Amino acid sequence: MLFSSGFALFYRDDIDCLLVVPKHVSRDDFFTTFQPMLQETQGVTQVTGVPEAYVPIIKSKISGVEIDFLCARLGLSSIPDDLELTDDNLLKNLDERCVRSLGGPRVTDQILRLVPNVDVFRDALRCIKLWARRRAIYSNVMGFLGGVAWAMLVARICQLYPNQAAGAIVSRFFTIMHQWKWPQPVLLKPIGDGPLGVKVWNPKLYPQDRLHRMPIITPAYPCMCSTHNVSASTQEIMMQECKRAAEVVARIFDEGAPWSELFEKHDFFSRYRYYIQVVAAADSAENLKKWSGTVESKLRQLVLKLEFVESLKLAHPYVKGFERVAHCINDEEVSEVAFNRISDAVINRTQEEAAKEPGYRTVYTTTFYIGLAIAPKQAGAVGPQKLDITYQTNEFKRICKQWELFDVSFMDLHVTHIKNAQLPNWVFEGGVRPVPKASKRPKPTKVRRKTQPPISPASTRRCGLGSLFGSSFSCG
Incomplete structure (x- = not known):
C-alpha cells in the first residue's frame, strides 16, 4: 500500500511516498526488487537507493517530479485496504528505521487534525x-x-x-x-x-x-x-x-x-568575501549521485567543526550543490575539473568533439559552498589576522572517504578556499555575475614622496587571502 507523507504545495515540491509492506517482505526486497522495477518504469529518469541512510530511501525523478520512496514493514500478514496509520499499535515490534519511515504520514495527519x-x-x-x-x-x-x-x-x-x-x-x-x-x-x-x-x-x-x-x-x-x-x-x-x-x-x-x-x-554569493568550495567528482552520473549524496550528508559535520574555530563568526552552508558535466581530453583537464577550475575550452566542448580524442573522459561533479563570516579583529591585536582550518577540512575529507562504497579509482573529493571574485558565473541566477555596487568611500588624498620602493609580489600576497588564512592553511 502506498501513502503520501508530505505537504506538496508547489509544482516543484518533491513528493514523499511510503510503501507499507507485510512482515514477509524484507527491507532488502525494497532495494533489490522494487528499485529495479522502478528503474524500468516508463518516465523514470533517475533512481538512486540509499539503504544506509538514517531513514532508508530510494530517490527518483518521474516525469520531471522528484519522488522519494520510503518503506515500512509492519507486523501483519497482509495489508488491508482501509489501513489507518494513526493507530499507535501498528508500531509494535517494529525496528527504529520502520518507525521513522512511518513518521512522515503520521505527522502530516496529526498536523492537519490540530x-x-x-x-x-x-x-x-x-x-x-x-x-x-x-x-x-x-x-x-x-x-x-x-x-x-x-x-x-x-x-x-x-x-x-x-x-x-x-x-x-x-x-x-x-x-x-x-x-x-x-x-x-x-x-x-x-x-x-x-x-x-x-x-x-x-x-x-x-x-x-x-x-x-x-x-x-x-x-x-x-x-x-x-x-x-x-x-x-x-x-x-x-x-x-x-x-x-x-x-x-x-x-x-x-x-x-x-x-x-x-x-x-x-544574496548568499555576494554576502561573504571568502568561501569554502567542496567538489565531489565521479566517472558517471549514477556514481556521482551516490557519492555527492554522501558528501552532502557530511557537510553539516564540517560546519560544526568550523564553528569551533576562534576566528570564524559563522559558517553558512548553501542549501544545494551545483552539478556539472565536463568532457575532458587529457589528465590535466580532468585534474582541473576536479578542483572546479574549468576552462572555457572544456565548457564549450561538446561530447562529440571530445570523443574524437584518444584521452577522452567525462567527469561529473557536484560543487557545494560554505560562506565564511570572519570575526572582527580583537582590539589590541598585532599583525595580520590568521585563520587555520586545515584540521577541520582534512577531518571532513577523511570522514567522507570512510564511506564503504568509496573507490579512489573513480571518485574524488577536493576542498579549497576561494574569494568571492573567484566564484564561477554559473552559481549566479542566469549565469550572470551581478555588477558590484560602487563604493561611496572618499578617495584618499595622494601624498607625493621623493622615493617609493617598488611593491614586491611577496608583500602583495601578505595583504590578500594569505594573510587572512595564514601560511599554514590548506584545504586541498
Missing part, C-alpha cells in the same frame, strides 16, 4: 515555504528546516490565532519566530506516552536532547525533534532572515510595500 482552519494553514504554509526557498534556508540536510518543520511552525501560529486570515498568520509568524526564546520547544500538543517503550523526546531525561538548539517536536507518537540538524550558524542565519521578514511585512501592512519584497532572492 490546526483550526486547514485552508488558512495551507495558504500561509505556501507563503512561508516560498519565502524559505527564496532566502535559501529550506534544507534539513544542511542544518536548516525541512518542509515538516516549517509546517509545524506555521501550524503553531494558526493555533495561537485561530480566527485570523492567512496574511495575518504570515505577519505574526515572523514577529513571533524571530523573538522565540530558543531552546524552548515548539509543541502542537503535549508530549504523551504511547503503547511502546520507545524513546520520546525528553531533555530532562536524555542529555542528547538538551543539545537541540531549535526543538520543534512532532505531534505523532513517538514524539521526536525534527530539527536536530540545526547548528549555531544555521540558527543565527534563520533568525536574521525572520527578523528581516518581520520588518518587510511591517512595511507591507503599514506602508503598502509590495509582497514581492518579502520574496526577494537571497
Whole structure:
C-alpha cells in the first residue's frame, strides 16, 4: 500500500511516498526488487537507493517530479485496504528505521487534525515555504528546516490565532519566530506516552536532547525533534532572515510595500568575501549521485567543526550543490575539473568533439559552498589576522572517504578556499555575475614622496587571502 507523507504545495515540491509492506517482505526486497522495477518504469529518469541512510530511501525523478520512496514493514500478514496509520499499535515490534519511515504520514495527519482552519494553514504554509526557498534556508540536510518543520511552525501560529486570515498568520509568524526564546520547544500538543517503550523526546531525561538548539517536536507518537540538524550558524542565519521578514511585512501592512519584497532572492554569493568550495567528482552520473549524496550528508559535520574555530563568526552552508558535466581530453583537464577550475575550452566542448580524442573522459561533479563570516579583529591585536582550518577540512575529507562504497579509482573529493571574485558565473541566477555596487568611500588624498620602493609580489600576497588564512592553511 502506498501513502503520501508530505505537504506538496508547489509544482516543484518533491513528493514523499511510503510503501507499507507485510512482515514477509524484507527491507532488502525494497532495494533489490522494487528499485529495479522502478528503474524500468516508463518516465523514470533517475533512481538512486540509499539503504544506509538514517531513514532508508530510494530517490527518483518521474516525469520531471522528484519522488522519494520510503518503506515500512509492519507486523501483519497482509495489508488491508482501509489501513489507518494513526493507530499507535501498528508500531509494535517494529525496528527504529520502520518507525521513522512511518513518521512522515503520521505527522502530516496529526498536523492537519490540530490546526483550526486547514485552508488558512495551507495558504500561509505556501507563503512561508516560498519565502524559505527564496532566502535559501529550506534544507534539513544542511542544518536548516525541512518542509515538516516549517509546517509545524506555521501550524503553531494558526493555533495561537485561530480566527485570523492567512496574511495575518504570515505577519505574526515572523514577529513571533524571530523573538522565540530558543531552546524552548515548539509543541502542537503535549508530549504523551504511547503503547511502546520507545524513546520520546525528553531533555530532562536524555542529555542528547538538551543539545537541540531549535526543538520543534512532532505531534505523532513517538514524539521526536525534527530539527536536530540545526547548528549555531544555521540558527543565527534563520533568525536574521525572520527578523528581516518581520520588518518587510511591517512595511507591507503599514506602508503598502509590495509582497514581492518579502520574496526577494537571497544574496548568499555576494554576502561573504571568502568561501569554502567542496567538489565531489565521479566517472558517471549514477556514481556521482551516490557519492555527492554522501558528501552532502557530511557537510553539516564540517560546519560544526568550523564553528569551533576562534576566528570564524559563522559558517553558512548553501542549501544545494551545483552539478556539472565536463568532457575532458587529457589528465590535466580532468585534474582541473576536479578542483572546479574549468576552462572555457572544456565548457564549450561538446561530447562529440571530445570523443574524437584518444584521452577522452567525462567527469561529473557536484560543487557545494560554505560562506565564511570572519570575526572582527580583537582590539589590541598585532599583525595580520590568521585563520587555520586545515584540521577541520582534512577531518571532513577523511570522514567522507570512510564511506564503504568509496573507490579512489573513480571518485574524488577536493576542498579549497576561494574569494568571492573567484566564484564561477554559473552559481549566479542566469549565469550572470551581478555588477558590484560602487563604493561611496572618499578617495584618499595622494601624498607625493621623493622615493617609493617598488611593491614586491611577496608583500602583495601578505595583504590578500594569505594573510587572512595564514601560511599554514590548506584545504586541498
